[in-house]
Amino acid sequence: MIALLQEEETMRNSTLKNLILVVSIISILVLLYFLSHINKPYGQSSMLQNLIKQSQPTNDEKDKPNYTSNPVEPTVPKPTEPTKQTEPEPEPEPLQPTKPTELLEPNSADNDSKESEEQNENLNNLYDNYLILVNKSNPISKGYNPPDLIQPKIPFNFSGDSPKKLMRLKAAQAIEKLFAKAKEENITLIAQSGYRSYQTQEAIFTYNQKRYGFEEANKVSAVAGQSEHQTGLAMDVSDPSLTPDPLVVAFGETKSGKWLAANAAHFGFIIRYPKGKEEITKYQYEPWHIRYVGVEPAKAIMENNLTLEEYLENINSNKN
Numbered sequence: 001m002i003a004l005l006q007e008e009e010t011m012r013n014s015t016l017k018n019l020i021l022v023v024s025i026i027s028i029l030v031l032l033y034f035l036s037h038i039n040k041p042y043g044q045s046s047m048l049q050n051l052i053k054q055s056q057p058t059n060d061e062k063d064k065p066n067y068t069s070n071p072v073e074p075t076v077p078k079p080t081e082p083t084k085q086t087e088p089e090p091e092p093e094p095l096q097p098t099k100p101t102e103l104l105e106p107n108s109a110d111n112d113s114k115e116s117e118e119q120n121e122n123l124n125n126l127y128d129n130y131l132i133l134v135n136k137s138n139p140i141s142k143g144y145n146p147p148d149l150i151q152p153k154i155p156f157n158f159s160g161d162s163p164k165k166l167m168r169l170k171a172a173q174a175i176e177k178l179f180a181k182a183k184e185e186n187i188t189l190i191a192q193s194g195y196r197s198y199q200t201q202e203a204i205f206t207y208n209q210k211r212y213g214f215e216e217a218n219k220v221s222a223v224a225g226q227s228e229h230q231t232g233l234a235m236d237v238s239d240p241s242l243t244p245d246p247l248v249v250a251f252g253e254t255k256s257g258k259w260l261a262a263n264a265a266h267f268g269f270i271i272r273y274p275k276g277k278e279e280i281t282k283y284q285y286e287p288w289h290i291r292y293v294g295v296e297p298a299k300a301i302m303e304n305n306l307t308l309e310e311y312l313e314n315i316n317s318n319k320n
């Protein structure tokens with residue numbers, strides 16, 4: 001009997017539990033139904049709308065009924081805003097032209113070097129004149145380098161390659177003919193010193209100055225820039241019998257020295273520092289120093305016993 005009562009009671013409990021389960025299932029279904037209709041703009045209770053609105057992310061576009069699109073749309077203009085922000089980024093690019101101008105500064109330095117190259121070219125054109133006058137009053141530019149230096153095929157009193165063996169092309173060709181003619185007439189000539197750069201002349205003069213003092217040094221050697229040897233148009237020539245120093249006044253009294261003075265002009269050379277003209281040339285008599293000026297000027301100078309200074313002065317006064 002007691003067992004039956006207990007059985008009845010457990011049955012009642014189980015039906016109660018079933019009832020609660022069914023009710024809760026129904027309520028869940030109802031809730032699901034409403035939730036599934038949340039997106040529908042109409043037919044929603046004000047309470048549900050409030051619930052929905054609270055569940056929606058807040059945004060400024062209240063007019064739009066399609067709320068799901070709303071969270072997206074604000075993000076759409078945002079990407080455009082960043083693109084607008086990237087637009088200012090090209091602005092730094094326009095700023096970069098300041099860097100190219102900085103880069104232009106080295107270019108302008110290149111332009112400067114080009115200008116100096118042009119200046120040197122103009123200088124070269126100026127000095128290309130075979131009548132170029134270089135003396136103590138008319139120094140040659142430190143930057144001048146003769147454009148067409150070559151080594152003439154003539155005997156030198158030293159072996160090996162040296163800038164001292166170089167002359168400008170026309171002068172080199174002329175001195176080869178001069179030496180060939182001398183050999184033909186049994187005259188022995190030997191070359192000692194042709195082209196000298198500004199720096200070499202500077203070193204020579206500094207050496208002589210230390211040894212003899214400025215005044216004495218300047219009588220026998222030129223201050224840098226004042227030497228004709230920098231033009232590539234001059235050569236010191238002598239007789240090989242004169243040793244150890246062939247560049248002496250005595251050369252002018254030798255057979256070869258006399259022949260040179262008499263024949264140099266036919267090949268375009270002059271005795272640049274003649275005897276008796278020291279006041280004009282400002283150099284002592286140098287029978288060994290020949291200078292290329294071209295055949296016609298050379299003949300005019302040598303036949304009239306002139307210096308290059310006098311010859312050029314005559315030309316200029318005739319022009320005026």
Ligand SMILES: [Zn+2]
Nearest residue numbers: 234235236289
């Ligand atoms: Zn000389």
